Amino acid sequence: MPTTTFTMDDLTRLLRECAGEDDSIDLDGDIAGTEFEDLGYDSLALFNTVNRIERDYGIRLSDEIVAEVRTPGELLAEIAEHL
Amino acid sequence: MxxxxxxxxxxAGTGSGPVVVTGLGVAAPNGLGVEEYWRAALAGRSGIAPITRFDPAGYSVRIAGQLDIEPKKHLPGRLLPQTDHMTRLALIAAEEALADAGADPKEMPAHAAGVVTAASGGGFEFGQRELEALWSKGGNHVSAYQSFAWFYPVNTGQVSIRHDMRGPGSALVAEQAGGLDAISKACRNVRAGTALMLAGGVDGSLCPWSLVCMTKSGRLSNATDPDRAYLPFDAAASGHVPGEGGALLVLEARAAARERGARILGxxxxxxxxxxxxxxxxxxxxxxxxxxxxxxxxxxxxxxxxxxxxxxxxxxxxxxxxxxxxxxxxxxxxxxxxxxxxxxxxxxxxxxxxxxxxxxxxxxxxxxxxxxxxxxxxxxxxxxxxxxxxxxxxxxxxxxxxxxxxxxxxxxxxxx
Structure with a gap:
């Protein structure tokens, strides 16, 4: 069992802080399967957020992750493997 | 040489005919928005005051034309983490100018609208914050948006992206003169066939880094009385105060502006x-x-x-x-x-x-x-x-x- 957890709430909080929030999108809804692009986030937004997650949680994700993960659910799964 | x-x-007067102004957007220390600024200008109301953005106590310049806004009130949330203060002001002025012209580049053909802005140093305030993060905390504390938020053509880029203006895009750096050069450059773009250009400058940066750069000119006022700090043509003139803001203009060929029934300002x-x-x-x-x-x-x-x-x-x-x-x-x-x-x-x-x-x-x-x-x-x-x-x-x-x-x-x- 990992001692640290990273939840969808953590992700939305950091997305808001690092990349802002598209006013027409409800990040608190069920977004696990929604593509980042449809949530208003481009690769740079994701890059900025992933960098912050790595820093705050002391983990190192692969350099290609920004290009590979397409949804918040996929990113959470990827992070869980590194915690 | x-x-x-x-x-x-x-x-002027050659090519596709006269170029006219059909829209204005203004962000000034004494008024945000065209009419608020204009009322202040006519009333002689000043936006020059002691700097409060940061503590200027250790600097020779204490007075400026500071323009504070509530960013969330004016701009979409996605733009906030990636914009310097002066870019936010430019985005606000651009939106006003296009609305004033009754023009929406998103409804126009793909390369029919472009942007030219005048700039000086780019997003200094943003840049200083990220450089501080770099040297006090390390590279992984620097925002990815530093890659462009500091950059002097950033206003042209952000405005063109937000309004889908994929025509000619450029930035001119000539300090004060740039605010005219950009407008002239946009006129040439219109004469060359671009239907609509947004042009001008919204600039400024009130942070220690930029202030130190600006004081090197030897032209900034060290006065501490806001009413006496910038007195052009006065015997007591002792330099100028820096300020932030500017204006953006929508430019079109006169014939085209008349055709679409646009109001022509000049x-x-x-x-x-x-x-x-x-x-x-x-x-x-x-x-x-x-x-x-x-x-x-x-x-x-x-x-x-x-x-x-x-x-x-x-x-x-x-x-x-x-x-x-x-x-x-x-x-x-x-x-x-x-x-x-x-x-x-x-x-x-x-x-x-x-x-x-x-x-x-x-x-x-x-x-x-x-x-x-x-x-x-x-x-x-x-x-x-x-x-x-x-x-x-x-x-x-x-x-x-x-x-x-x-x-x-x-x-x-x-x-x-």
Whole structure:
């Protein structure tokens, strides 16, 4: 069992802080399967957020992750493997 | 090198016909938005005050034309983490200008609209914050948005992305003169076939890093009384105060603007820019040539000009040169001269664009906005400086003069 957890709430909080929030999108809804692009986030937004997650949680994700993960659910799964 | 004075003229009246202004957006220390600014300018209300953005106690400059906004009220959340303060102001002014013109580039063909902005150093405030993070905490604390948020063409980029303006995009760096150069460049784009250009400057940065850079010019005021800190053409002139803001203009070919039923604020009738000779050469500064060439470009004479918006450096030597130049071209007290920037500070790449906006609003309303009331003109034999209260006048043609630190001179003519 990992001692640290990273939840969808953590992700939305950091997305808001690092990349802002598209006013027409409800990040608190069920977004696990929604593509980042449809949530208003481009690769740079994701890059900025992933960098912050790595820093705050002391983990190192692969350099290609920004290009590979397409949804918040996929990113959470990827992070869980590194915690 | 055969000459040190280079000249660029605007080539008005050729090509696809006159270029007109159909929309304005303004962000100024004494008013956010065109009408709020204009009311303040006519009322002589100043936006110059002690700096509160940061503690200026350790710096020689304590006074500025600061423009604070509540970013969330004006801009989408996605843009906030990636924009410097001056880019936010530019985005606000761009949105206002396009709405004012009744134009939506998203509804236009793919490359029919473009952007030209004047800039100086880019997003200094943003850049300072990220550099502080880099050196105090490490590289992984630096925002990915630093990659472009500091960059001097960033306003052109952000505005063009937000409004889907995929036509010509550029940025010009010539300090104050850039605010006119950008407008002229956009006129050339319109003449070359681009249907709509958004042009001008919204600039400024009030942070320790930029202030230290700006003070190197030796032209900033060290005064601590906001009412006495920037007194262009006054015997007590001791430099200028920096400010933030500017104006953006929507430009279109007159025929096209009429076709779509747009309201026309005025025509960009002439323009020229020159470069000063090497300091110490003893040769005449390039300002007079810029003014005369701009009049020639507009195919008018000095007698046709109804008002001059002065560069108003606030530095005695430069004020003297400008007063003498205007007296030589227009005759002593031959034309009303004004400097509403005495109420905003000098806005780097944004200042001259704001003067163009003021000139167009003056033409619209038949009124010359005043220079700050505290200014007592020391060159009253040479220039008729409108001071303290607006002056009503029948205005058909206005000349805007701008000098950029480093030898840039530009002049632009607008007419109804």
């Amino acid at each position: 055969t000459t040190s004075t280079r000249t660029v003229s605007g080539d 025509e960009i009738a002439g323009y020229a820019s020159t470069f000063d000779p090497r300091p110490g050469s003893g040769r005449e500064p390039g300002l007079r040539r810029a003014v005369e060439l701009a009049l020639a470009d507009a195919r008018i004479t000095a007698a046709d000009v109804d008002v001059v918006f002065a560069d108003a450096a606030g530095v005695p030597d430069l004020d003297r040169i400008e007063a003498a130049t205007l007296a030589a071209v227009f005759g002593p007290r031959g034309v009303p001269v004004t400097a509403p920037k005495s109420l905003t500070g000098r806005l780097l790449g944004g200042g001259a664009s704001l003067d163009v906006a003021s000139a167009l609003l003056g033409l619209r309303d038949g009124v010359i906005p005043p220079t700050a009331a505290a200014v007592h003109c020391a060159y009253a034999d040479e220039i008729d400086l409108v001071t303290g209260a607006p002056r009503e006048a029948r205005l058909g043609t206005a000349l805007i003069v701008a000098r950029g630190y480093g030898g840039f001179n530009s002049a632009l003519v607008v007419r109804r």
